Amino acid sequence: MATILDIKHVSKFFGGLAANSDVSFSMEPGMIMGLIGPNGAGKTTLFNCITGFYPPSRGDVMFKGVRMNGLQPNQVCHLGMVRTWQKVRPLAKMTVLDNVMVGALARTASLKVARDVAMAQLEVVRMTRKASFLAGGLPIGERKKLEVARVLATQPELLLLDEVMGGLNPAESEEIIQLILDLRKRGLTQMVIEHDMKAIMRISDRIVVLNSGEKLAEGAPQEIVNNKAVVAAYLGEEVA
Amino acid sequence: MNQRPLPSRSPRGVAILELVLFAAAVLALWIFPQFVKKPYVLHMGVILFLAIIQGQAWNVVGGYAGQYSVGHAAYFGIGAYTTMMLLELNKIAPWWGLGAAIANGVLLSLVIGSITFRLRGPYFVLASISMAEILRYAFLYFKGFTRGAEGFLVSEIPTLHLFGQDVEFITKRPFYFVTLGLAVLTIIANYAVQHSKLGYYFQAIREDQDAAHSLGISLSFYKSIALAISAAFTALAGGVYAMFVKFIAPDIVFGIDVSVQFVLICIIGGIGTIYGPVIGAMVLVPLSEILRNPRGLVQIGVLSPDSKFVDFVEAHLSNAHLLVYGILVVVVILFAPDGVVGLLRRATAGLRRRRAAAQEEPGAAGA
Amino acid sequence: MLRIEKLNFAYGDLKVLWDVDLEVRQGEIVTVVGANGAGKSTILKNVSRLVRASSGSLRFNDVDLLRMASHEVVGLGIVQVPEGRRIFPEMTVLENLRMGSFVKATRKDRERNVERAFTLFPRLKEREKQLGGTMSGGEQQMLAIARGLMGNPKLLLLDEPSLGLSPLLVKNIFEIIKEINRQGTTILLVEQNVYQSLHVSSRAYVLETGRVVLSGTGAELLANAHVKKAFLGM
């Protein structure tokens, strides 16, 4: 199989506003796709369309050759594609461990198995120490990590990360970057929305740039930073 | 408070202690009628156990899954009517009727769920009320089928032949054992749910539906499961209730006050816990009974017949029992918003903290 | 202008601020940097009286803020642009902006301020009639800052204004912050973007687990070894 995800001419309209218009691109297994674009470009909306939270107004989303339109988010998750939230959504009154277990339970009915999987994922994001804390009381950095551990526990094949580094300090961001790279080593396909160009350049194999809902450019990281249109719309003259 | 490590499960020692206490309590209640035979006392026991079943039932969908149904009268009523109509019209014994009641309750829950679960928050609350109201009006109106406001009065409950013994449902005793048994059953079932995948999924749905959805949880499926479990117990309670009070009519079993009662038991006790409904029932049932009928205390033998208390309550509060009830609700919500269980938990936490205060290093907050 | 002394604060049982001392002088840009959960936002919330300190003193030009309510603080000219934008979701962009000049004294400048906001953020002009809640994260951030400026603030409290913004916009935002400051607004800035914010600020404080551990001019802190290691990833 050549591609794992095919986005074909996806458009999403809110009333008269085209949040996505005619976006197409594909991902190969094991790659990391960077998704960037100015605020309001339609990145989060695209995630919503891919994962079943919004039905696309037009176009198709194919995951592993299966047409995803009309599937519910839970079905999408079971097929192996899962997303994080730009605005983190911890299950506040459950413990950190329980949060991750909820993710793990997507693949098992046994609490014991789920607990082991969850502990393993907490290990990965280095939060084992916080396992019995209530998720609602975590600081933002740890919430973001929890968010990642939780989706990892669903054992996805394709991971969609929506600004998981937003609001983190460089040290914490670095941790996440390492995590993403580790996951790629293990063969996990990822699509990453991020505004931190330094990070996105380091991790992405390819980058798609959205602007006003349309795909502005696609290419290797170096191509993108040198693309005039991208510089004008998004990066400004110099790259950070 | 938020960052205090909270064990997700009780440590093993505590769990065993709880189990032993629970078994002891059940045993004590089981042999209780050997010593106390007053029908009034047993009557109150039955009402209490029914309230526990109701509370546990609501807790599954309201407490764990976070879907605040204020329309549980629908399942209660369906259970009551199913059992009663089978008995009165088809002469089918209530122990079979209860099975049918559960089936109908579950069926109804699927219908109601498919309508109301698309709604969230206040819309869900109000839609659930409407469903119960629709049933109430329908049962009032379609007299040919339901006898309307006239309702059903039990003529006679057949004798149950069980293990070579005849159980006659005339006195309160058999009802006492039946409801006690069912209450224990519901508690165990609830415990099992809470300690299974279902429990985790229900709570995830309560905390954040969208997040749960994205983690592979089918909202419609698991909400329906929660409601079905809840409805099954509720319908069962309704059926037993009908047999016990021996009279039902739409306003009695489908009324909003019935629905509110479900919620109240849980809130007063503590929502989303196993103890909550038990404690809630233990507070609410005696209290409303004493206010309505202080003489009950005399009958139990707690007070002497010429007690000043009874006179006082009769003279000043008997017209006002709902007023006192209302004040109580307001006070609980304002001062014990997590119910009695929350109150106890806070008290014990406070104790533990004071004890631990010495060792605790300051500034351990930020991570 | 703003003087915070020995401020202590706890969320319920969780103590967040320990004896925080902090000062902002007229015309300055002062930045508070610190890790997540250090208590930066909590300081701003205390100034805006969204939460109430357990002890310490909080003065603005010799006015004691401790006794005041949120809306009274705004009346003094202390305006906060909160973390997470807090746009009114069911009001249009324009209505949101107009809410920014709710305080009586600022209403006379309303139309002029709206124009200024539209010049600073042309996107807002395009979306004048869109409901706030449906704007993207970055658009909402612009709207939030613009709304804060509507109140002619003497002291502007900015809580992570660059959060979730594109690189281009982040740069813009810091330009705008400087510009606003030049026009005479004193600014207390809370940022994760340590590098940029230290660059624009006159002075800065470093907050760690609720305590001020370092302070100095922006340049001093940029050169500080501890700051480099902890916040700049160097």
Next chain:
Amino acid sequence: MTVFLQSVLSGILVGGIYALIGIGLTMIFGVMRVINFAHGELLMLGMYLTWGLFNWLHLDPFLSIVLVAPALFLWGAFLQRAFINRVLNALPQNQILLTIGLGLVMSNSVMLAFTSDYRILTTSYSSSSYDLFGLSVSKPLLYAFLITVAITVALYGFLLRTDTGQAIRATAQDREAAQLMGINVGWTSVLAFGIGAALAGTAGALISPTYYIFPQVGGAFTLKAFVIVVLGGMGSIVGATLGGVIIGLTESLAAVYVAGGLKELVVFVLFLALLLFKPAGLLGKTRA
């Protein structure tokens, strides 16, 4: 045909009063996000006050609005300050139970004070009507309807045109942000609950001449108000107006063309059917 027109006419007129009850509820919900289960009891208090003023001061029920509305405003403001305020951040079911509790306290206090006797308030126009091409237009209903329309228009203008009105809307959408705009949200909430209560009380005064009064009268109206508000979209004032008229009409037509005993059933079925297609009500906004 006459029967049809007559039903439409009285449906709309009664619907107007329903709308007023709904608007009060929607207002409270909008600002406080609290479903006020004691709304009918506020209406009941309005009725008793009207009845008292009529009996002791011989004040016309429609005139008595000028006293009833402020009195209920104060009472609502008090309830907000003393009770509702404390549960704004509590779980929704706690809020629901608190208002249920307050409702019980109100209705049973009134019962202790005035017994549960039914009170009837009879004015010279209580059962009189205008004749309009063979249709009878109930005088008290017509007056009530006109007053309702005036109040609704005024309220709408107030919310959209005045800064105080905008402050109420802002508070409804984000309390903390509203505070940061310099809005005194405590006062705004008091105002909103006060207005909500005043509207309920006014509705009580308006139906007094055509209805009867007893301590438990509120319950049925609370339920009706819910249906109206959800139908129109919670928090939407125009929605509540629309919802009120729709419910009035439905009841009236159902009584004739379905069956008198089924009209409530028809209303609820309509209500659920609508929610299925528009889960946030007619004018409510669905949130992503």
Next chain:
Amino acid sequence: QVKIGFINSITGPEAPIGENLTNGVDLAVEDLKKKGVNVTIVRQDDTGKPQVAMSAMEQLATGDEVAVVVGPYTSASANAVAKLAHQYKVPQIVPAAAKEEITKQGYSYVFRVNAPAHQYAQSLIDAALGFGKPKSIAFIYESTDFGTSVSSAGKEYAKAKGLQIVGDEAYQKGAPDYRSTLTKIKAANPDLVFMVSYVADAILLMRQSREVGLKPQAFLGGGAGFDTAQFEGERDISTNVFSVTQWTPESSAASQEFERRYKAKFGKKPTYHAACAYVATLVAGETAAKAGGDRTKIQAALASGSWNGILGDVKFETFDGFTNQNKLVMPVVQYQNGKSVTVYPAKAAKAKPVYPFPGWK
């Protein structure tokens, strides 16, 4: 010293009428004392709910050990309690509940003072047929046990008397608007309009009838709400309406005396509920005292005894499927000049009926 249980709706929706029963019982206790019979009343509030009434009855029977029970007030409660009275063998005297079945189940321990539902309908329809020549009739009644019982008895009787039923509308009590239903009935143009309502709906129904211009030959009010002082006071709408009742103050000298004392003590006019409860309690007290509190003896004494008082002769008889039912002919009254006057049966009549309905003022 005898103990009498009294189950009544002290709170809840039926409380307004329940209060009349309480007053009647209180007067009876006074009178019993004068006769040297000391009774203790053990009160139980059923809050208008049959299931509560049943549990109250169980307590009275097994806990308080009362000799005899008076009440409950509503049909639904009284019927439910009757079963228990039968089961526990506690004599029950029903003062004012109308449901037919209560005394039709062969329960020897259940006695009823008032006339059952079909009498409401029969008296009214007989009266109307006696006054004129109505051909058609429409029913509008609340969908409670009482409303349904009376109207079904009415429909049956009307059919038997050859009246054509042109309207049959049940309604949910408490709705503020009956105009469309009434318009529909008006369109059917019935000669008689038969209404049944417990409480103040009666006033609403008549007000709105006036508004929509409903004008049959006669309005027949099936008791309860049509038989209250409040309704009487609403002259605009009550004038010329017929109502049926168990008792009128003008029926005898004793009744007038009862009315006077009642007014003096409670500040309002007694209703028939008060009168029935008063009589029921007197009968209960006297019998129980004589029988020394023994339930079986009381039952026997009740079944065989007879009493005379403000309701005329009281005797519990077995006839036409009824057991222990007092035969009471219900008088029909008409509101004339703001006062209710007895117009039927002829021998009790105090005034001439106004028939047909002359139209609205």
